[in-house]
Amino acid sequence: MTPAQARTATANADGWTDGTFTNPVVPGFHPDPSVCRVGDDYYLACSSFECFPGVPLFHSRDLVHWEQIGNVLDRPGQLVLPATTASSGGVYAPTLRHHDGRFWLIVTNVADGGGNLLVTAEDPAGPWSDPVRLPDVAGIDPDLAWDDEGNCWCTYAGIEQVRIDPYTGRALGPPRRLWSGPPGAQAPEAPHLYRIGEHWYLLIAEGGTERGHAVSIARASAPDGPYEPCPDNPILTHRGTNRPIQNTGHGDLVEAADGSWWMVLLGVRPQGGTPGWHVLGRETFLAPVTWVNGWPVVGGVTPVTTAPPWPARPVPAPPARDDFDAGSLHPRWVSLRSRPAEVWSLTERPGWLTLRARGASLDERDVTFVGRRQQHLSCRARTLVDPAGGRGGLAVRLDERHHHEIEVGDGEVRVVARIGSVLSTVATRPVPAGPVRLRVDVHAPSPGDWHPGKEPDTLRFGVERADGTLDVLAELDGRHLSTEVAGGFTGRVIGMYAAAGSVHFDWFDYADSGESNRAP
């Protein structure tokens, strides 16, 4: 089959047959992407903050379709997020590389004493090693690069660099300051160092991870400089533009098997009226890169982008429903800070996920919660829950002070909204004992439906009737579960929780209910 035939044969919802793909390539709260290639396979890792397990790991054969194959930090021996860990604390900005026949991942855990750690694996799906700690690397966003002499260079936010022994984690010399972006640039961070042809390239983010975010680059003839900035910096920014994808930055470069170059990066999709609210967190986008006079030029980061010149290799769509019949939880399910064996079970009531309460509400950092990222602007999530004398439900969560949920227990179902210091029970309804279907419909208005105060989306919470229709208890303005209101680095996670006793969930399903995940 020729590549053109293969492309036609693999028609899929993302276009591609017409030579395009849809951004974001990893929608939902998946920021700070780092990518590497081994042969025809690509691997990508993201930040995870207070989520456990941490550092979601994706595989792709075409850079566009990504499947989560694991989490890098998936056991307490690798990741400690004490109950004191604030939301948006925890695990920041990994770098993923393949070197010397192994995968290497270096990352910061700003909780747990605040340090960098390095893990390795032969199979990126795991298991990953126990961490080597790097007490001499004094900054976030660590990067790893090796030179031909075998030196391992660790470059981190600031921008600083230190040569390390990756097996012991110790520095092999003093840290040195490198080129840190244009004079006065805010937050020089997210460095990645590459040997490309004759040069060492230092790619950085600057401007902060908000609307001023940008990517700049410099080059040198040695990994430790001196660095000469690109005359066309920043090589990528959407600041001050009317583009639907904003905050673009924190890029990582990868050379495809055919010699073409690509950048993965983070961006957001603000919705609603001014100033615009993004509710899904920072997502992972893909952009083509060409080289002009020895400098990379980043093609448009747009909702629809020209496809790579090779066949699409779609990954199986995850089933809409998780029946909790498997012996383990899919890697997409995350908890908050920890998930000790005593708070959850797939065997106590076979075919059900049982959650046992610790914290008494989603305001508590140790609440028992199992959720997945909201990945679509409009979506529907529902679950069949049996409170069994306890109390729990279905929540849309940004952090401890910004969450909305529908909860069942004590003979009633109620919708609760936490917005900063305001906590309100918005609606209640009596329900008979036994299992009940709780549901949230998230609806993003179409972009044409704009006026200055317009919310980014609405969240309709209710109880699903036997005929599938929704008995709506409350409709809430989605801006209160946005980063612009809550602050921080994360995005919405939708999931199940227990706030009292043992609560049983028969299934949970999640479906895109809008114009797929396309930006407007």
Ligand code: 6LW
């Ligand atoms: C990360 C920094 C950033 O460490 O945000 O957008 C911080 N870039 O590089 C948290 O994700």
